[in-house]
Amino acid sequence: MGHWFWSQVEKKEDGCWLWLGKEVMKGRPICTTPKGKKVQVHRLAVLLSGRTIPYDHEVHHQCRKTFCANPDHLVVCDKGTHRWLHQKMQPKNLTI
Numbered sequence: 001m002g003h004w005f006w007s008q009v010e011k012k013e014d015g016c017w018l019w020l021g022k023e024v025m026k027g028r029p030i031c032t033t034p035k036g037k038k039v040q041v042h043r044l045a046v047l048l049s050g051r052t053i054p055y056d057h058e059v060h061h062q063c064r065k066t067f068c069a070n071p072d073h074l075v076v077c078d079k080g081t082h083r084w085l086h087q088k089m090q091p092k093n094l095t096i
């Protein structure tokens with residue numbers, strides 16, 4: 001399932017799967033499903049990897065690359081935790 005999706009990522013040496021689509025909404029890449037629905041790429045990557053996103057939860061990029069669609073780099077967290085994660089990420093911690 002989701003071949004149309006995974007065929008649009010480029011697997012980089014650093015482990016990131018870069019989304020190749022150009023469509024962006026609010027600074028985040030979106031894709032169009034075969035059914036014509038527009039979905040945020042990172043959310044769909046999580047769902048296609050077999051995980052669920054509970055209501056009011058968001059998907060965080062551990063690698064900090066907005067265009068990365070590697071499910072291993074994506075963390076599902078609630079909004080509070082997400083905000084905390086971003087506050088924690090200072091520029092000096094760029095390599096985490």
Ligand SMILES: [Zn+2]
Pocket residue numbers: 015016017063064065068069070073
């Ligand atoms: Zn990544």
Ligand SMILES: [Zn+2]
Pocket residue numbers: 059060061082086
């Ligand atoms: Zn985040």
